[in-house]
Amino acid sequence: MTHVVTDGCIKCKYTDCVEVCPVDCFYEDDDMLAIHPEECIDCGVCIPECPIDAIKAEPDSGDENEEIDFVKWVEINQAISERGNNITEIKDPLPDADLYKDEIGKYEKYMKK
Numbered sequence: 001m002t003h004v005v006t007d008g009c010i011k012c013k014y015t016d017c018v019e020v021c022p023v024d025c026f027y028e029d030d031d032m033l034a035i036h037p038e039e040c041i042d043c044g045v046c047i048p049e050c051p052i053d054a055i056k057a058e059p060d061s062g063d064e065n066e067e068i069d070f071v072k073w074v075e076i077n078q079a080i081s082e083r084g085n086n087i088t089e090i091k092d093p094l095p096d097a098d099l100y101k102d103e104i105g106k107y108e109k110y111m112k113k
Contacts (some may be wrong), residue, residue: 002035002058002074003047004037005032005033005034005085006073007054009034009103010111011032011106012097012100013032014050015033016090017046017055017087019089022045023039025041026046027081028080029093034076034079039081058070069071102109
């Protein structure tokens with residue numbers, strides 16, 4: 001299916017992942033990165049590059065231990081990809097990234113309206 005960027009990226013935007021993507025499917029908005037679900041080839045090279053473990057692969061069916069709502073994150077990544085800018089090169093993270101990188105529940109706190 002696709003990989004997704006989850007709320008670990010919110011208010012951080014470490015971009016180590018974008019440079020290794022062979023199909024340039026990363027997009028950004030003001031607060032986070034996203035993977036365009038229709039462009040991702042499911043190669044997984046971005047996962048180990050993310051310093052905060054914000055990129056997730058689709059869980060195996062029946063995986064009861066999966067901690068994220070994957071369908072929700074596909075929809076969020078799709079929406080950001082459609083309105084955001086394509087990003088293909090590493091750039092500096094957001095200025096306060098180190099303050100937010102370990103915070104949990106950032107989507108509900110900062111983005112959910």
